[in-house]
Amino acid sequence: MVTETWDVLVIGGGGAGLAAAIEARELGRSVLLMEKNRSLGGSTAWAVGSISASVTPHQIRKGIRDCPRDHFLDMAKLSGNLAARDNDELRAVFCEDLPDTFRWLLDKGIRFFGPLGETPQSRPRLHAALPNSTAYIYQLERHARRSGVVIHYNSKVNELMIEEGRVTGVRVSDNQGYHEVRARGGIVLATGDFTNSPSLKIRFISDEAAKIEALNRTATGDGQIMGMRVGARVVNGDLALGPEMRFPPPARPGFLTRLPPYRALAGALAWAMNRLPLPLLRPFIMSSLTTALAPSAHLFEEGALLVSSDGSAVKGPVERIPYTIVQQPGGQAFIILDGTLAKKFSAWPHHISTAPGIGYAYLPDYRRNRRDICRKADSIEELARICGMAPAILRATIESDDAGANRRILRTGPYFALGPVRSFFVHAEGGLAVTPRLEVLGPDDHPIPGLFAAGSAGQGGLLLSGYGHHLGWAFTSGRRAGRNAAFAVTDAAREAQQEPETC
Structure with a gap:
């Protein structure tokens, strides 16, 4: 059996994992990041891309006076009647660290547009990554590699190893087979949420929830499962965003989502979005907005x-x-509009969808950018044939008395079908209980030595309602967990350090 030894091990290659790996490496530690998929990204790659933060250079340039304390209070408003279940200690740490995390992202080459407002936040705090959310992974992966972080793909971590009460390594299956990897310092679980784990959804949410897939199909709660096996517990496991209806992502991404996330291009887009008239920018923005x-x-x-x-x-x-x-057949449905509704949903305030910090999409935007899910016909029968429905059934549905107001409205051609739409879980709030240092807590609520968690895996009861907070927590918690995992390398271990076997 091949055994490798590193200072810090990071499990998961999304935003939280990359942030943890970079921070640990910048403290001079040898770092191995293990990703079970063929590429990095995690749920960060699925994000719209907005981050909510205070005291940012963007706010300062626009004369917006803000502070972490106000952000802390506003987050409680966003949590509504769930505020009593929030982890106020982690929320305070999060809001205090966010301004520095935002500048850290800027330093790594990520550019933003904003800030924009969100009710009920008292200040505009949303900052959208440019040209899209792929900029996070692209720039952080480049920086991680340049700094010396070693990344192993197709590496599925199956089990945590414990010796004398301390987590000392992992058992992993990869291209080399099944083997052990050990850590002199800390191990960071940055494996995301459990929205695509039927067993965890049954345990914490419901049997019904287990039948609904996640947007991120690889979000299988690996960190939560491994943590519970060594005595950790999941907090707020019953809370999730979803299930909700979503349009499927396009087979061919829109123009903006295909743009390479280069720093120069992002800078040019930031300049354009701050200075050019919205009508000139709208076609580019909508190609991103009319996605999933x-x-x-x-x-x-x-x-x-x-x-x-x-x-x-x-x-x-x-x-x-x-x-x-x-x-339903195929687990999907369609949204039917007639000419009257189509006209109404072609202009403000009647939008089809919205993305925070970017804008609103109307029916003409979907007709232009999502022809794969937007169909038009002059009659109900023609629309049914285009969508593969039974014409008689669709007409009967529209004209049925128990269709309520729809029977009166859907009488004017042309007719439109949007879809199919499917049901998805977007993210789950259930993460391992952690300390403010992101140490995973054991059954006696004492830290498990050597084990840290970040992102959704280490959410610790923190409520991240509102736009831009999940991404902000991913990077903020990842950095903090990575630093503390690096500090966990003992002096004796440092003295005995040898170069890791990289195979």
Whole structure:
């Protein structure tokens, strides 16, 4: 069995893992980052890309006076009636560290547009990464490699090793087979959430939730599972964003999402977005906005009809619709609009979808950028044939008395179908209980020596409601966990250090 030894091990190559690896390496430690997939990214790669932070250079340039304390208070407002379940200690650490984390990201070559406001936050704090969220992984991976972080892909960590009460290494399966990797210092779990783990969703949410997939299919709660095996516990495991309806991502990404995340290009985009008229920028922005986003609830409030793949109505309470969609043929549904609704949802304030810090998308935007999910026909029967539905069933659904207001509204051509839409979990709030140093807590609420967690795996009961906080926590907690994992290398271990075997 091949055994490697490093100062710090980081498990997971999303935003939190890369931040942890970079920080540990910059303290002079040897660092191995293990990613189970063929490429880095994690849930960070699925993000819209906004970060909410205070005291940023962008705020200062615009004369916006802000502070971490106000951000701390505003986060409580965003949590609403769940505020009592928040981890105030972690929230304070998070808000205090965010300004420095934002500047750290700037230093690593990531450029932002903003800030923009979000109700009920008292200051504009949303900053959108340019040209898109791939900039985070692109720039951080480059920096990690240049600083000497070693990255192993297709490396699935299966188990934590404990010796004399301390986590000392992991057992991993990769291209070399099954072997051990040891750490002189700390091990950082940065493996994301458990939105695509049926067993954890059954345990913490419900049996129904287990039947619904995640946007990030590799978010299988590996860190939570390994942590619980050594006595850690999951906090707020029952809280999740989802399930919710989402449009599927396009087979061919839009123009903005295909742009390479180079620093010079991002800088040029930042200049343009701050100075050029919105009509000139709108086509570029919309190519990013009309991706895997949720359709607005206002569509259905105004009379749009949700139908299954055969044309029959998808009914039920609003909060149950995502569960109902899963039970439909193919696990999908379509949104039907007539000419009157189409005209209404072509301009403010009736948008089809929105992305924080970027803008609003209307029906013409979907017709231009998402022809794969936006179909038009002059009659109900023609629309049904285009979508593969039974024309008689779709007409009967639209004209049915129990279709309510939709029966009165959907009578004017042309007709439109948006979809299919599917149900997804976006992210789960359940992370391992941690200290402010991101040390994982054991069954007696004492830190498990040598074990740290960051990002969703180390959320520790912190509530991240509102836009831009999950990404902010990923980088902020990753940096803090990486530093403390580096400090966990003992003096004796440092004296005995040898070059790691890299195979």
